[in-house]
Amino acid sequence: MATSVTLQDITVDNFESFMDMELPEHQRDYLDSNAYSIAQSRFYDDFVTRGIYCDGEPAGFLLYDVRAEDVDGLYGIYRFMVDFPQQGKGIGRKAMALLLDELHSKPDVHRIIIYYKPGNAVAQAFYRSFGFRECGIDDNGEMIAEIIPSRLPDQQV
Template identity: 85%
Template sequence: MTAHVTLQDIDVDNFESFMDMELPEHQRDFLDSNAYSIAQSKFYPDFFTRGIYCDGKPAGFLLYDCKAEDIPGLYGIYRFMVDFPQQGKGIGRKAMALLLEELHAKPDVERIIIYYKPGNAVAQAFYRSFGFRECGIDEQGEMIAEIIPASFS
C-alpha cells in the first residue's frame, strides 16, 4: 500500500502536533526544534511552515523562507524533518518532491537553497539526490546547497 503524503499549513488547530515532534538523540544536533521554528515563523513574515502529513496524520515538518538573505527570488529551506517513528518509509522523499514542486510554482523563484550541518551525511545524500549542489559554508557553520528550478522541471 502506497502512503499518501501531503503538505498542509501549520495553524492554530494543528501546531501542537508538530511542536511535540522530536528527533532521536543522535539526530538532535542536526536541527533546531519544530517549536523554535514555529516561533520564528511568527516573527519573520517571509517564513512559512508546512506540516508533512502521511495518510492524514502529522508525520513531519518544514520551514522555508520566500526571501532568503533578503534576496527576492531566493527561497531558503531552513527546516525539513520527518518524525522519527515515520522515518525510513519514503515520506521524506515524497514530501521533498512536493515542496520543490510547490516552490517551483512560485512566480518569482530563481534559486532554492537548503541548509544542513556538514557532518550530516544522510541529509547530504538525500538533498543531492534531488539535484542540490553544495556551494559552501555559511557564517553559522552550516552547509549551503542550491538547486536552480530549471534543473528539476
C-alpha cells in the same frame, strides 16, 4: 511505504502535533526544534511553515523562507524533518518532491537553497538525490546547497 503524503499549513488547530515532535538523541544536533521554528515563523513574515502529513496523520515538519538573505526569488529551506517513528518509509522523499514542486511554481523563483550540518551524510545524500549541489558554508557553519529550478530533475515518488 507511505501511500498519501501532503503538505498542509500549520494552524492553531494542528501546531501542537508538530511542536511535540522530537528527533532522537543522535539527530538532535542537526536541526532546531519544531517549536523554535514555529515561533520564528510568527516573527519573520517571510517564513512559511508546512506540516507533512502521511495518510492524514502528522508525520513531519518543514520551514522555508520566501526571501532568503533578503533576495527576491531566493527561497531558503531552513528546516525539513520527518518524525523519527515515521522515518524510512518514503515520507521524506515524497514531501521534498511536493515542496520543490511548490517552490518551483512560484513565479519569482530563481534559486532554492537548503542548509544542513556538514557532518550529516544522510541529509547530504538525500538532498543531492534531488539535484542540490553544495556551494559553501554559511556564517553559522552550516552547509549551503542550491538548486536552480530550471534544472530540477524529475522525481519518481
